[in-house]
Amino acid sequence: MKNKINLMVLMIVLLGILMGIQFKAGYNERFESSFIDREITAQVNQIRKENTQLSDTIRAAKHRVSLYENSAQEESPEIKKLKKEVEDMKLTLGYVEALGSGLIIKIDTNRDENLGFIMEEKKWFLLLINDIRYYGGEAISINGQRISPYTEIVLAGNHININSVPIVQPYEISVLGDIDRLGRYINDDNILIESMRKAYDMDISIKKSGNMSIPKLEDEKKLKYVRR
Structure with a gap:
């Protein structure tokens, strides 16, 4: 009887041990599975977050590009003003071809003499160009040579050099600008032109x-050589 009781107690203990082992194994398995799931879920959520941030960055970049393109198409008044100033400066410096209306002044002489010496001695080219600019001349050329603020007009031997290019009489001065304004001052009554005619019998026509x-x-x- 005693042996049976001992055997039953032993079986109950063994059964308890087995149940404990099974419960622990199941708990560990469930805990490990739950931990892995949480890790995967965390990684997925992190990827989703990064994708959202990346999408936001792309949208913001596209928006900036769109704003830039629109600003390029619809320039601000400041940009337009700056471009106009640059174009005006190029015209003044002679860096672009000038097209429009204006005057043509032809200078010759009725005498058998070289006008180059007289034009140089009296500085009449310089005086006439200053007059033309003062009364609205926007672009000037003499015998096809563009006149800029830095153009040199000098006597070289028996002829005049402009932009290091020799020119000879008759001289043709082309002036681009407001015809009406230029015509009011650059005409037969201009003091300088009248003096040129009377003093040296010059033949001057204006049209x-x-x-x-x-x-x-x-x-x-090169502007680096220009003094202010």
């Missing part, structure tokens, strides 16, 4: 032109 072309400078002056 208006509605369609003129003044070439650009062949060699642009």
Whole structure:
């Protein structure tokens, strides 16, 4: 009897041990599975978050590009003003061809003499160009040579050099600008033109032109050599 009781107790203990082992194994398995799931879920959520951030960044970049493209198409008044100033400066410096209306002034002499010496001695080219600019001349050329603020007009031997290119009489001065304004001051009654005629019997004609072309400078002056 005692042996049976001992055997039953032993069986109950063994059964308890087995149940404990099974419960522990199941708990560990469920805990490990739950931990892995949480890790995967965390990684998926992190990827989703990064994708959302990346999408936001792409949308913001596209928006900036769109704004830039629109601003390029619809320039601000400041940009337009700056471009206009640049174009005006190029025109003044002679870096672009000038097209429009203006005057054509031809200078010759009724005498058998070289005008180059007289034009140089009296500085009449310089004085006439200053007059033309003062009264609205936007672009000027003499015998096809563009006049800029840095153009040199000098006597070289028995002829005049402009932009290091020799020119000879008769001289043809093309002036682009407002015809009406230029015509009011650059005419037969201009003091300088009248003096040239009377003192040296020069033959000077002035006519208006509605369609003129003044070439650009062949060699642009380097501004680093220009003094202010």
